[in-house]
Amino acid sequence: MLNNYFKLSYRTLWRKKSFSLLNILGLAVGIGATLLIFLVIRNEMSYDTYQHNRNRIFRVVTTIHSRSNGEVLWTHGMVPAPLAPALRQDFPALEKVAVVEYIGGAQIYVPGKGIADEKKFKESTGLFFAEPAVFDLFDFTWLDGNAAALKEPNTAVLTQSLAEAYFGNYKDAIGKTIQLWSFRVPLRVVGVYKDLPANTDLPVRMAASYVTWLRRESNAGLINEWRSLSGGTQCFVLTSPQQNIAQLQGRLPAFVKNHFREDADHTTGVRALAFQPLKDMHLDKRFPTLKDDSLSPAELWALTIIGIFLLLVACINFINLATAQSVNRAREIGIRKVLGSNRLQLLKQFLNETALITALALVLGCMMAWVALPYLSDLIQKPLALAPLQYPSILLFLLLTGIAVTFLAGFYPAIVLSGFNPLAAIKSRINARSAKGISLRRGLVVFQFVVAQLLVIGTLVVVKQMQFFRNQPMGFEKKAVVLLDLPSDSTLKLKYPYLKSRLLQLPGVVAGSLCSVEPSSRSGRFTDYYYNNERQPYSVKRVAADTGYFNTFRLGLVAGRYPFPSDTMREVLVNETIIKKLGLHSPADIVGKMIAVDEGGLKSYPVTGVLRDYNNNSLRDEIAPSLISTGYDDYGTLALRLNPESIGSTLKQIEKVFTEVYPTYIYDCTFFDAQIGNFYKAEAMTAALFKVFAFLAMFISCLGLYGLVSFMAVQKTKEVGIRKVLGASVQSIVFLFSKEFTILISIAFVVAAPVGYYFMKKWLFSFHYHTDMGWGIFILAIGLSVLIAWIAVGYKAVRAALVNPVKSLSCD
Numbered sequence: 108m109l110n111n112y113f114k115l116s117y118r119t120l121w122r123k124k125s126f127s128l129l130n131i132l133g134l135a136v137g138i139g140a141t142l143l144i145f146l147v148i149r150n151e152m153s154y155d156t157y158q159h160n161r162n163r164i165f166r167v168v169t170t171i172h173s174r175s176n177g178e179v180l181w182t183h184g185m186v187p188a189p190l191a192p193a194l195r196q197d198f199p200a201l202e203k204v205a206v207v208e209y210i211g212g213a214q215i216y217v218p219g220k221g222i223a224d225e226k227k228f229k230e231s232t233g234l235f236f237a238e239p240a241v242f243d244l245f246d247f248t249w250l251d252g253n254a255a256a257l258k259e260p261n262t263a264v265l266t267q268s269l270a271e272a273y274f275g276n277y278k279d280a281i282g283k284t285i286q287l288w289s290f291r292v293p294l295r296v297v298g299v300y301k302d303l304p305a306n307t308d309l310p311v312r313m314a315a316s317y318v319t320w321l322r323r324e325s326n327a328g329l330i331n332e333w334r335s336l337s338g339g340t341q342c343f344v345l346t347s348p349q350q351n352i353a354q355l356q357g358r359l360p361a362f363v364k365n366h367f368r369e370d371a372d373h374t375t376g377v378r379a380l381a382f383q384p385l386k387d388m389h390l391d392k393r394f395p396t397l398k399d400d401s402l403s404p405a406e407l408w409a410l411t412i413i414g415i416f417l418l419l420v421a422c423i424n425f426i427n428l429a430t431a432q433s434v435n436r437a438r439e440i441g442i443r444k445v446l447g448s449n450r451l452q453l454l455k456q457f458l459n460e461t462a463l464i465t466a467l468a469l470v471l472g473c474m475m476a477w478v479a480l481p482y483l484s485d486l487i488q489k490p491l492a493l494a495p496l497q498y499p500s501i502l503l504f505l506l507l508t509g510i511a512v513t514f515l516a517g518f519y520p521a522i523v524l525s526g527f528n529p530l531a532a533i534k535s536r537i538n539a540r541s542a543k544g545i546s547l548r549r550g551l552v553v554f555q556f557v558v559a560q561l562l563v564i565g566t567l568v569v570v571k572q573m574q575f576f577r578n579q580p581m582g583f584e585k586k587a588v589v590l591l592d593l594p595s596d597s598t599l600k601l602k603y604p605y606l607k608s609r610l611l612q613l614p615g616v617v618a619g620s621l622c623s624v625e626p627s628s629r630s631g632r633f634t635d636y637y638y639n640n641e642r643q644p645y646s647v648k649r650v651a652a653d654t655g656y657f658n659t660f661r662l663g664l665v666a667g668r669y670p671f672p673s674d675t676m677r678e679v680l681v682n683e684t685i686i687k688k689l690g691l692h693s694p695a696d697i698v699g700k701m702i703a704v705d706e707g708g709l710k711s712y713p714v715t716g717v718l719r720d721y722n723n724n725s726l727r728d729e730i731a732p733s734l735i736s737t738g739y740d741d742y743g744t745l746a747l748r749l750n751p752e753s754i755g756s757t758l759k760q761i762e763k764v765f766t767e768v769y770p771t772y773i774y775d776c777t778f779f780d781a782q783i784g785n786f787y788k789a790e791a792m793t794a795a796l797f798k799v800f801a802f803l804a805m806f807i808s809c810l811g812l813y814g815l816v817s818f819m820a821v822q823k824t825k826e827v828g829i830r831k832v833l834g835a836s837v838q839s840i841v842f843l844f845s846k847e848f849t850i851l852i853s854i855a856f857v858v859a860a861p862v863g864y865y866f867m868k869k870w871l872f873s874f875h876y877h878t879d880m881g882w883g884i885f886i887l888a889i890g891l892s893v894l895i896a897w898i899a900v901g902y903k904a905v906r907a908a909l910v911n912p913v914k915s916l917s918c919d
Contacts, residue, residue: 129813130468132468133428134465134516135467135471136475138508141508142501142504144410146492147487150489158246163202164343164345165343165352165385166383166388167342167343167382168383169184170381171378172376174373174377184397185341187335190333194344197362201344201350204240205238206237206238207236207317207339208235208236213234214287230313232312233311233312234315235313236319239316251299254314256297257315258318259318262296264314266313269313280296281298294315307398308396333366344382352382355382359379375642417558417804420554420555421516426516426551427551427811458518461517465509465517473505555808555855556892557855558804559801559804562797562801568870568880569793569794570794572790573790574878582720583660585627585780587751588748590778591747591765592777602768607619609768614757615754616747616761618659619748620652620745622653622656622742625744625782627786629725632649633647635647635704637705643688649734651740652735652736652742659746665718667694667695667715667717676738679714681697683720684720684731698717699714701714726876747761805892809895830843845900856892863885
């Protein structure tokens with residue numbers, strides 16, 4: 108029986124090759140796109156699921172509230188250095204407490220017999236200081252050695268790939284020494300482990316002993332400092348299987364009150380600690396991870412909805428094309444019924460045809476997804492794999508998708524086809540008008556274009572916002588500025604002025620500045636400050652820079668003067684935001700006044716001037732109150748403004764001079780405008796994804812329009828013949844077809860426009876600085892939809908209009 112159904116389905120599809128191809132292609136594109144979306148979502152949901160203790164691992168996170176009104180001032184995953192020892196003492200029921208300190212990027216040296224044999228590596232990510240307990244909490248596969256020796260200073264463990272890069276063979280790494288940073292902190296390799304999967308939020312490629320970090324002179328005071336946060340210290344705990352995390356959570360307020368002593372000191376902010384489950388860590392955007400590469404839950408929901416809609420749009424195509432061809436199968440159905448086939452058997456036959464088409468579409472869709480996967484991986488900068496045997500969830504997804512598509516796409520056409528009256532069908536009395544579902548088909552086409560136009564509107568808004576980011580004045584000049592990473596060793600720091608003076612002598616270098624951070628940066632130090640002997644209820648962003656900073660980045664004064672050249676902090680500049688927050692009437696009111704900064708003790712400095720406000724964060728956020736002063740010890744970057752006409756040749760000269768001054772340090776150059784562009788990677792990825800999915804939705808919808816026009820061509824065959832006999836032109840007949848779907852697209856636009864406006868307005872308002880949508884976006888969206896649709900159905904409409912009227916009128 109099944110074999111018979113298969114043969115009949117195959118013959119039917121082969122007879123209607125063009126419609127079968129359209130059905131298969133439409134479903135394949137929808138399935139392929141949905142599969143890609145599923146792979147992205149599956150990857151985001153899979154972070155650290157391989158950890159066998161994942162249900163018992165928690166991260167300590169902090170929320171800081173305003174004491175005055177309870178407003179959330181800051182959320183983060185960092186902790187002060189004394190937190191871990193205090194947790195071990197106050198929470199003895201915890202099985203393990205472990206701390207990691209994120210180094211970020213750094214240079215690594217592998218000593219040789221001499222300087223010539225020395226190897227230098229620039230590692231951008233994955234370097235940590237860590238306690239040995241970290242390797243008990245998380246899963247690591249050891250190839251040689253272990254983490255036990257990390258309790259000793261100047262020790263480290265490496266991944267297999269790093270060990271092989273440094274020593275050729277990971278088996279040769281144990282006992283060898285590497286050196287960290289330009290001041291050459293020696294680290295003896297005591298263990299090598301397999302590289303961690305990409306889907307982890309603790310991407311440890313090298314872990315040096317945490318005690319090494321604590322013993323650094325600059326960190327000596329941190330072990331007793333509860334309110335000072337280093338760049339990336341995070342604390343993880345492992346609970347016992349029997350422990351109730353809610354009970355532990357309930358003890359944290361008393362712990363905070365006892366150790367942070369904020370009430371006694373009347374701090375402006377009040378901390379609240381929490382144990383965040385490891386399984387929630389990746390997608391919880393309130394508390395950034397060390398990797399910080401997650402999509403937000405809202406973005407995942409948006410992708411899920413888009414995937415479902417694309418699949419529905421593809422199924423609608425099938426329904427339209429199948430019902431449009433129902434008239435051509437009327438006699439076949441009538442004969443089958445006369446010969447004894449009941450409605451259930453006919454339903455099975457038509458569902459089998461749909462299943463065959465769906466199976467072919469699944470295969471083609473998987474092939475399309477496999478071809479597109481490398482491009483999608485590059486786009487989101489994450490490795491994605493279409494490996495059903497390795498990940499059974501992919502097989503389950505394909506199976507459920509196949510079943511869902513078969514019933515969604517096939518059930519309604521099967522009901523329509525199997526319901527024909529056999530006598531009327533044999534006598535050819537079934538025509539397009541008597542076939543049920545015309546209104547439903549039109550409604551389905553409207554739904555298709557609602558989805559397509561929503562994606563088009565979303566794409567146009569995101570693209571416009573990205574253009575706004577690129578073109579919005581930020582209060583400084585970002586073009587033709589390069590940033591050089593400088594060695595932090597105290598001996599090498601003495602050469603900073605010499606390097607700067609050498610580079611300023613190059614003809615292509617216009618200006619230069621030694622600084623701690625560039626004007627717009629995610630990094631930077633925030634500190635409390637006092638004005639008129641009153642502690643202000645917010646922190647200021649501290650920037651250390653020499654006097655060349657203002658010319659290099661073209662920052663302007665609105666009052667006062669620039670500080671005099673100095674190696675230490677003696678005078679300060681503030682930005683206009685501080686003036687507004689202090690409630691002063693004029694920028695001149697603060698010039699000459701004293702500001703006290705709390706950095707291990709209060710020190711007061713005169714304000715020499717006020718800088719015109721510039722965006723010192725990304726355009727997502729408002730301008731932060733900022734304070735700029737000189738401070739040689741904090742410098743670590745050399746910013747150079749170049750002549751735009753000779754950038755290429757100038758960069759070669761800069762690298763040559765840098766290598767001469769610092770022969771043992773790797774030259775690392777970054778363009779400032781490219782760095783700012785990296786602020787908006789997530790938005791750029793969203794724009795690219797929207798473009799792709801909007802195109803696919805429009806493509807599939809146009810296939811649906813082709814099905815509708817096919818249905819109309821059958822329905823209006825005699826009408827077209829009569830019109831041509833009476834003198835109608837080809838243009839008027841094409842308009843006859845075009846009018847129908849133009850009205851449907853307009854109805855879809857009436858639905859899509861307010862929905863798109865509502866959701867995209869909410870998205871835009873997530874940025875402090877944003878563009879407006881304007882009517883242009885909606886006019887362009889409807890214009891593109893109509894134009895693309897006209898192109899898609901033009902061929903079929905013209906072909907129907909050119910049919911010989913005699914042939915049209917003679918058909919039964």
